[in-house]
Amino acid sequence: MTRALTVPKLPLTRRRLMEGALAAGLLAGQSRLAFAQGRLTLHRGNGAEPGSLDPHRVAGTWESRIVGEMLMGLMTEDAAGQAVPGMAIAQEASADGLTWTFTIRPDAVWSDGTPVTAGDFEYAWKRILDPATAAEYASILHGLKNARAVNLGEMPVDALGVRASGDKTLVVELEHPMPYLLEMITHTAFSPVPRHQVETLGEDWVKPGSYLSNGAYKLADWRPNDRIILTRNEKFWDNANVQIDEVIFYSISDNNAALRRFRTGELDMNPGWPVQQGPDLKKSMPDQALIHQMLGVSYIVANTKRPPFDDVRVRKALSLAVDRKAITDQVFMGFSGVPAYSFVPTGIANYPGTPKVGFVDMAMPERQAEARRLLAEAGFSKANPLRFALSYRSGNDDARRYVIAVQAMWKMVGIEAELDPREPKVLYDLLKEKDFTVGEAGWVADFNDPYNFLFLAHSKSERFNYPNFNDAEYDRLLDAAEREPDLGRRGELLAEAEQILLDSHTFMPTYFLVSRNLVGRHVTGYVGNVNDVYRTRWLGIDASKKG
């Protein structure tokens, strides 16, 4: 559900002046020309510069946003970001849920006219798991049979549980049932690659001119740090229903700069806008500056290997004292999160969603009193306050405001936290190596399922399990859920596990993330969604509302 900002709009942009003589003389003629030819071009801001357009080398949303326009997996996303058939027209699961058979769309071809085959998928999935490819996102495929061993180099690539049976049938074997399989394989890491092209050109197949698409768009040009131009793929099986002829993605890492370019009409969409501009945007363009909850959580972790954080009373005191609502409503002014009392975001698929931290219904003064009592029990007092360093990401204004607020909230119950800003790369390294005391972290789901959050705290997920949470019962419940074919029963097992996690106060959820999108009022077909995925193939431009 898109939460549009609801305050009457004021006329603000003066785009018409762009038509003036000066602008006409100075602006590049490209977009004007495109307009003259009746071609529809969509200009989209894209945050950071993509590191790669090879589906096996991408790691960020700013990369998969573009790759997803060009490559289509067995399943793909509809206008609302939900999984719908892509290259597969039918699938069948065995009774034990361990073997899936997909039938590939008969009319699907690559942009050079070569048919898309089951072999392209088999080749792609083996390629991403091949240790030689060194794919950062390979672990998302580890649920395929023997995938982990293949990725480790312990088994040959051919041992992987995927094989083409003829040109149009793909048989996939799994390590354990995955009720979220169809959701998960919309992820870019599961894209096919054009085997014939990759085998001929190697890594260079991703260059403009060589890149082959089986999706709605193909790669026309890429100038690093400027823009990536995609044009309509006439060979796309659903091309008749695609409205936009050309989509240009611009790398604009500064949200303020993107907002200015959106206001001048240079951008039609942008994935982000500055929180600080929220109150102004709420007045000037409530129908264009949109926010929507997404599947992500921001949380605080306390390292249980470092006393006194091995004491649950101390951790609970920390969590009690953090006023979630004050953070989302006052610090972020309602533009950057919703209070979180569970670790798995509300509204996630395949989940009853009952677990909550125990103090969810307590008023703040009560919570603060309880925090003080717990701290006193653990041996802390005014004369001997709890002191530690709170590590956080530097260079991010929102993160800084957030930790300053948390620091002040802790101060109210007598906790002395010292702010410890770290470069993001350094912070993540410290968290991973467990070389921190208390830190802030976050997680955005790769696919819409609670397991994608809860596995972080499994004792085997060493590098994700920053606080060193280690609970045999939790691990048992998670492992049982992984083998459970019944979706309802599985959800209960996972919920039981989450309650254990919440009661441990090792991962302390503070707020669920929201996406902030700028969407021009002339852009049609936009449906805000928790996955924050908006494929251009579903969008259009209503020229009467432009300008």
Place this chain on the structure above:
Amino acid sequence: MAAFVLRRLLIALPTLFVIVTLAFFMMRIAPGGPFDGERALPPEIEANLKAAYNLDAPLPEQYLRYLGGLLRGDFGPSFKTKDFTVAELILTGLPVSMKVGAGALVLALFFGVLLGTIGALRQNSAIDHSVMSLAIIGITIPTFVTAPVLSLVFGVYLGWLPAGGWHEGSLGALILPWIVLSLPLIAIISRLTRTGMIEALRSNFVRTARAKGLPEPVVVIRHALPAAITPLVSYLGPAAAGLLTGSLIVEKIFALPGIGRYFVDGALARDYTLVLGVVVVFATAIVVLNLIADILYGLLDPRVRYS
């Protein structure tokens, strides 16, 4: 002079070598690595990645390998922008940065020297004071303020120019970056020129030129100006190197595809090869532009000998 240039270039090689060596090891001392991110990688995948980029070899071996590549003109692959080599990134970005920087340099020189000369000729007059006040403002307001303000005014409110973006290098996209980059330089250049000019106008050779009965414009332009801008030349060497290799702030705010952002972004991303590539470019630019400045000295001041 050829011997002078040759000698200077020969000295430059060991200088570059020292800079690259220092930069290489300083990057590696910094904590965190190119593959640390929000998503911690499973150890086996991190090992695969390190092997693919030779990061698992001992540091001295990596260093020698890098130097060897550099001597063959191979700057290595970029860790972050994986579809491009560092050389490709620099070759596409450098012309953009140079175009932005060169325009700003020309603007800065023209207006800086003009304003400085006017100030000196009308010393302590109202014009002089207002020009120098403007110069102070130009120095004190940082580019991260002027850039968004100009973009907002001329891009969003007036709609005369694009608020940002490269727009295939069109003139409209260049005007605001040129102005933003040149403002602080105009300030410094006008002050340097004014001081130099006041001194030159008081010197004996100017008095001689006036005594010969030369018209005032000829005295100022042909005789006083070359002497007045000598101090400027030594300032311009490093300043031009900085301008032509791109500005992080201006490139970010106007979303220009230059190489200025690679230095800081690359360092934050621990994109070792990219940072080293930019260091090599920047160091080379400084060496070459300082050499040009030294040659210019000789042309401006007949007392200077190349030795």
